Amino acid sequence: MTIEDKLATCLWFDGNGEEAARFYVDLFPDSSIDRIMHAPADYPSGSTGNVLLVEFTLCGRRFQALNGGPNFTFTEAISLSVDCDTQEEVDRYHAALSAHPESEACSWVKDRFGLSWQIVPRIMTVLLNDPDRAKAKRVMEAMMTMKKIDIAAIEAAARG
Template identity: 60%
Template sequence: MEKISPCLWFDGQAEEAARFYVSLVPNSRIDEVVRSPADNPGMRAGNVLTVVFTLGGQRFVGLNGGPHFKFNEAVSFQIYCEDQAEVDRLTEALSAHPEAEQCGWVKDRFGLSWQIVPRRLQELLSSPDAARARRAMEAMLKMKRIDISAIERAAAGGA
C-alpha cells in the first residue's frame, strides 16, 4: 500500500467515475469496491462507500461523500499524451463542458479538471531556444484544444 493516495469526493458516483476513468487510460483497473458496513449520515449499509482504482499505475480512492463538496480547478490531473490521436481521444472523452476548455484543460461530467498534455508540447516549451519556446507557448495559449502540429509550426517560426 502506498503512503499517500489522492482521495476524490464524489456525490454517489465514485464507482461510475472510476469505471469511466479506467476505460480511458492504459495500465488502469478497479482494485476494490468497499461497501458501507453500517448506515451512516450519507448512506445506507451496503451502498458503495469507496472505490480504490489505479489510473496509469497511480492509485486513487473515490469516496461517495455526498453533495457537500465539489471539485474545482485548484486540483487537476495531467494526462501525458504521445500523439495527436491520443490528445483528441482523451479530450473528446473527458470534456463534458466545452466552455471550460482552455489550453488543453477540460472538465469532465463529474466536475473534475484534467490537463491533456502532449509530451511534444513539453519538449517545445522547455526548448533551450527561448524564442522557440515563447512561440510555442503563445500558440498554445490561443487554443482551447491542443493542436500539436500548429504548435510545432509556431515554434518553428511559421504561422
Template identity: 60%
Template sequence: MPAITPCLWFDGNAEDAAKFYQTVFADMTIDNIVRAPSDNPSMAEGAVLVVEFTIAGQKFVGLNGGPQFRFTEAVSFQIDCDGQAEVDRYYDALSAVPEAEQCGWIKDRFGLSWQIVPRTLMRLLSDPDPDRARRASLAMMEMKRLDIAALERAAEGR
C-alpha cells in the first residue's frame, strides 16, 4: 500500500516549524532537509526548500512554497490525549491564536490547526444513552480547552 504524506505549505518557515514541533512532540524527528539549487528562480541558492519530518510515526513534508497559500481549518491534525494533563500540555504548547480556539481546536503560530482531543470525549459522544451523549456534546460546544471532568459532569447531568 502506498504511503500518504501530508505536504504542508509554508511561507519560508518550514524549518522553523519543524524545529518548533520537535519541542512539542517527544517522538518528532527531522528526517531530511532539501535546499534550493542554484538555478531556482524563486529562492536563493541553499535556502531550505523542503523539510521532511515524522511525528508519532506519521511522515510530513514542509514545503517553503511562498505566501500564495495559507492554512485553514479545512485541514487539521487531531492529537488523541490520555488525560487532562496531556490535553493541557499540548494546548499550552501549540495554541497561539486565542480567537481561533473552540471545542479543543487551536491554531499554532504557523497557522496550522490542531484538535486537542481527550479519548474520554469520544467515549462520551458515542455513549449508548443518547441523552448522556447530547449533554456531553452541548458542553463541548461551549468550551475552548476541553475539560474532561466538566464533560463527564455534563454527561451525568450534573
C-alpha cells in the first residue's frame, strides 16, 4: 500500500452516492468509478443489496460516496476546489456544478447534491499573492463582486 492509498475523502449522501460519483467522474479528467459495494445486510438508512459505498477517483484523487442516509448534509464548511487555467474551464465547471445560484459568491457554487465547490482560475491566486499589495487589493475587491470569476475582469483590476 502506498501513502496515497491511505487517505480518501468520504462524502455522505442520502441514497444518491452512486449518481453523484458518476456525475463527478463524467465531469473531471483522470477519473473513474473504482468499486461499488452493496450492503450485505440491512442498515439504518438502507436494505440488503443497496449501494452502500462507491469508491471513485477524481483527477487522480481517491474519494468515497457513502449512502449514509438523511442524518447529515453538506455545509459550506467544506468544499472541493478546482484550479482552472482558462475562462473556458471556469465556465464549463461553473455551468456543470452550479445548481443553487442564490448561494454563489466569489467562485463558490453548490451542486445538485449540496456539495460546495470553488471554481478558481490559477491566475487569481497568483494575483492575490502579488507582492504589490495595492494590486492584490484591487483583485480581491473585484473578486468580491463576482459570482463566477471573470479572468479578464480580475486582470483588468490588477492593472488598475
